[in-house]
Amino acid sequence: MRSLTLIRHLVLLALALLAVACSTSPRHEVAQAPLTFIVVRHAEKATDDPQDPNLSAAGLARADALAQRLRDAPLVAAYATEFRRTQQTARPAAEAHGLPVTAYFARGPAAESAAQWKQAHHGGTVLIVGHSNTVPDLVAALCGCTTQPMDDTEYDRLSIVRMDTAGRATLEIERYGATVP
Numbered sequence: 060m061r062s063l064t065l066i067r068h069l070v071l072l073a074l075a076l077l078a079v080a081c082s083t084s085p086r087h088e089v090a091q092a093p094l095t096f097i098v099v100r101h102a103e104k105a106t107d108d109p110q111d112p113n114l115s116a117a118g119l120a121r122a123d124a125l126a127q128r129l130r131d132a133p134l135v136a137a138y139a140t141e142f143r144r145t146q147q148t149a150r151p152a153a154e155a156h157g158l159p160v161t162a163y164f165a166r167g168p169a170a171e172s173a174a175q176w177k178q179a180h181h182g183g184t185v186l187i188v189g190h191s192n193t194v195p196d197l198v199a200a201l202c203g204c205t206t207q208p209m210d211d212t213e214y215d216r217l218s219i220v221r222m223d224t225a226g227r228a229t230l231e232i233e234r235y236g237a238t239v240p
Contacts, residue, residue: 091182092133094222096201098187099125099235100194101144103214114147121214121236125186126151128217128235134158135183138176140165145188152186165193173200177222194218202228 102118102125114122129152137153139145141162149160163172176185189197191209194216199206201220209216219231 092184093224094177094180094182095132095184096176096187096218096220096222097129097132097184098189098194098198098201098218098220099148100191100209100214100216101139101142101148101188104144108143111143113143118144118148118214122148122151124235125217126155129184129186130155132184133182134186135180136161136176137186137188138163139188140190140193142190145190149186149188165190169193169196169200173197177201198230202230204228204230206230 101114102121103115104112104118105115107113125148134152134156135158137149137156137158137160139149139160139162142165145165146160146162153160176187187197191211191213195206195209198204198218198220206218215234215236217233217235219233221229221231223229
């Protein structure tokens with residue numbers, strides 16, 4: 060009888076340890092990574108619809124290059140405006156991490172969007188895809204710094220805003236590209 064009770068206790072202990080081990084998921088570890096915002100303009104657009112164009116072949120290649128660039132990043136969220144070109148730019152990176160692309164209003168105040176994203180995320184990497192006339196304001200609102208305007212022909216700027224534990228931001232600008240087949 061005592062050995063049966065001992066076995067039950069050992070089984071319960073093993074199950075409890077297994078439950079704890081399973082609850083420590085990679086998402087929990089990602090949340091412990093420093094908060095980083097990656098802000099890009101949508102990739103090159105096609106001329107199929109002047110109001111809401113799709114990405115061109117070059118744009119699709121650039122979207123894939125962005126996904127490749129973020130392959131090892133602890134991506135926790137992807138945001139894009141309501142337009143097809145931004146959604147299509149974010150989609151490959153989001154799908155590679157098993158994430159949806161969450162839409163935000165393109166004409167909304169940058170400061171409000173930045174505040175919401177900072178409040179919603181405490182760690183990991185957050186991808187934000189905007190437009191040439193919104194990306195500089197979004198980056199400035201996220202980092203509390205001045206940024207350069209973006210020309211309508213500029214598609215390769217990758218703005219990295221890193222938040223430290225005290226909430227101070229640093230901005231780094233990189234370029235990313237794609238080779239078109």
